Amino acid sequence: MSLILMLAISIAVAVGVLLVLSRDVFRLIVGLAVLGSATNLIVFAAARPGGLIPAVIEAGATQLPAAAANPLPQALVLTAIVIGFALLCFALVLGAYLARQGGQQNVDRLTAAEPAATDPVKPPVLEQ
């Protein structure tokens, strides 16, 4: 089963990377979402999912049931989901703003945040 899961995740990752590398700002942001979900799954799958029982210690018990799921990746993934969601919302708004400001949706031409080529921060190529 893990093979099929891995295949599915592979496809999701590949599509996510393709979308992220797209020149369209909207596709890029969607790519972030896909890549984020896929990455969460990788972390989750890496910890051998299998048990159906949630990692909750019953009242009165002192330890987890033997068949319980591993809580560590759950904690990691839970954080990642929330942060990923915030990032996505922010990226959607930022992308819309930049696209409107730049008058186009090609990410490589949205250079409002970049210093100009003549900027003193970028060191000029010295002539000997």
Add this chain to the structure above:
Amino acid sequence: MSHASHPESGGSTYLWLAAVPFSLFLLLTWGLSRHALPWQLDIPWIPSLGLSLAFRVDGFSAQMLALITGIGTWVFVYASGYLAHEPRRGRLFVVLILFMLAMVGAVTADNLILLFLFWELTSITSFLLVGFNHEPAEARAASRQALLVTMGGGLAMLGGLVLLGQMAGTWTLSGIVAAGPTLANDPRLPYALVLVLLGAFTKSAQFPFHFWLPNAMSAPTPVSAYLHSATMVKLGIYLMARLDPAFNDLLFWEVMLIGSGTVTAVWAAVLALRERDLKRILARSTVSALGTMTLLIGLPSAGAGLAVVAFMFAHALYKAPLFMVAGNIDHATGTRNIDQLLGLRRAMPWTAAAAVLAGLSMAGLPLSFGFVAKDIIAVAKAESELFTLVSYATVLVNAVAIAVAGVAAVRVFWGPLELPRNQVHEVSWRMLLPPLAIVFLGMEFEFFPALADPLLLAAARSIAPGLGEVSLSAAYDLEALLSATGITALIGLLFFLAWDRMHEALHTLNRFDRYGPAALYDRLLHGLARIAAWHTRHLQHGRVSGYLQLTLAALLSMGMFGWLHTDSRLELTWDWPDHAWAWAVACLLLVAGAAAAATLRTRIAVLMASGLVGYGSAVLFLFAGAPDLALTQFAVETVLVVVAASVLPHYGTAPLQQEPLRASSGVLAAAAGIGFSAAGAFEQSAGEWRTRRVVRSDQPGRGPWPQCG
């Protein structure tokens, strides 16, 4: 303390600060008269690393201390006069005091790391002092050059010292000297010595690092007199002389020192003839003298040890006054160009007197301590078998020294006055007393060598333990006088008379300048800036897709590197877990969502498709014991639609363009798909699930995560 003759200066001239070095000097003489050398002090610092604040003062250190505090006293007096009109003089004095303390630390430190710390501190203070007049770009470049060269060397030296410390198993300088002969067969020794010598050579401006010292002359003259002739540049000599008893017998050591010393002495002497600036002439001759000292350290005879300390002493006693003379001339006339300086004798009689007396010593003529030193050097060289070439070289070097002394002491003062008489004036007593005092000190040692005898002999014995009973006195034997001094003096006189003509002739050397080490330094600095600019332009080009490609490629290569260096196996199974149907649905959702997101052309549809991927993972979470994750994921995907609905109109209504599949994107996507999920699979199969095992086998209630409920 403000002086009546400087009404505009305002505030203190800090003459009283000369009390700092002077009290240290008194402390030193008091200590020398009361307590036998060596003095030792050892305060634990980081005992686990073998580091301690270990100080040790033996004869050689005491001599260095006497120079640092004694010359220092007069330099402080001189500086208070020289900088009387400089509003920022307080800053200079602070750094000068810091420098002096760093020097005191450097020549007394016995712990290797401590030595390095003080050594680098002198480099930093030198940087601040050279760049004191920071407005001219040349001064900034010169101070940066001095810093980069000496600190680069210092870094190499640190490596060498650590190697030496590991080889000898001790972190004290004295311990390494004691262990010296046993290290001879260690294969690491040459590397350690080369690294240490790099530090010493850069500090003491030995070829090929000789170029920084003349440029450092943009420092105020008191600084040049103190740091760049009398004390700091002798630190390299100090270290080499310290280590000499340990490595004296190594052919490698001997060849390095004699070779580099000779080349430095000769080349700097030739370069001195090319200069027209009085201070730069003196700086070149200082480099030449430092080369002679290196050469002397390399000589195997014990007498060479005495020659080193005597010459070092003599050099400090004549070169510091000569620098002060140059400073006085600069101060009085506003120029240091020897073409414009003639016949200053009448206008500046006291300066002229100091110059002549210091010049006598530099030329090694009778009536000066320089004569004694030259005599001892001649004896040391006669004791050692020298290559003929080296012997001739020393004659040339001495002749140029005589010519330089002639230029600095005679040429600028005699002859008709070139400058308008009212433009030239004698300087204040604070700038006259120090050079005269130091020169008279030198003469006193000539007439009463017994005064300097104990100090110099103790110094010589600590770097040349084999030195027998000798006493310092110049042999006024006419034959020796003629052979040792006569011929060189004659050649020196010729050089002096032909100075201008030789200067012209040496112009042809200019064309080789761009192959020299100074040009190489410039090219290196330039190259560094070019590389930085090139790299910034190529990495920070402002194209988002480029950034992402680079980041992904780097991540993948790192993963690949990790994969090549791991031995865990990939174990993928076809086993179906419980609720296999749910997993299958999850996988289906993942793949379908991804495929749709890649192909659909309407923004809202693409967004929905990406939501499918999220739902897929949520389903998986639900059936893998993580209902909380599933809940969160469902909620997030749903809220996202609401957020997106409010933002989407800003993207316009035109459908997304069909994009051609770029080869680079395709390759990266495929590699990422395989690589990232393989990484997950590897993690999965890399050993047991440890946390669960711990819980199972451990005592109840001792889980690896906190108990709750």
